[in-house]
Amino acid sequence: MKATQLGLITGxxxxxxxxxxxxxxxxxxxxxxxxxxLVGRYLDGKLDLSQLTGRDRG
Structure with missing residues (x-):
């Protein structure tokens, strides 16, 4: 089970x-x-929050 699915079920x-x-x-x-x-997608690496924080991953 992926973290996205686990996060959704937990929520x-x-x-x-x-x-x-x-x-x-x-x-x-x-x-x-x-x-x-959202937490699960972030843990799976499918959600990039760098635009919201103003930091780049590079």
């Missing part, structure tokens, strides 16, 4: 554990799932 599970019920829970799960996905 979704944590979201479910934190917020149960209603639209607020849905929103929390969606946000935490997206954060997990």
């Amino acid at each position: 979704l599970v944590l979201g479910l554990a934190v917020a149960i019920g209603g639209f607020g829970a849905f929103a929390a799960v969606a946000v935490l799932g997206a954060i997990g996905l």
Whole structure:
């Protein structure tokens, strides 16, 4: 399992554990799932954050 998939699953599970019920829970799960996905993609090297920090990798 790639880090992207693991990050997405972890974010979704944590979201479910934190917020149960209603639209607020849905929103929390969606946000935490997206954060997990971004962290996983960064760990896989498929997301370059150097443009946001102003630093180049070179």
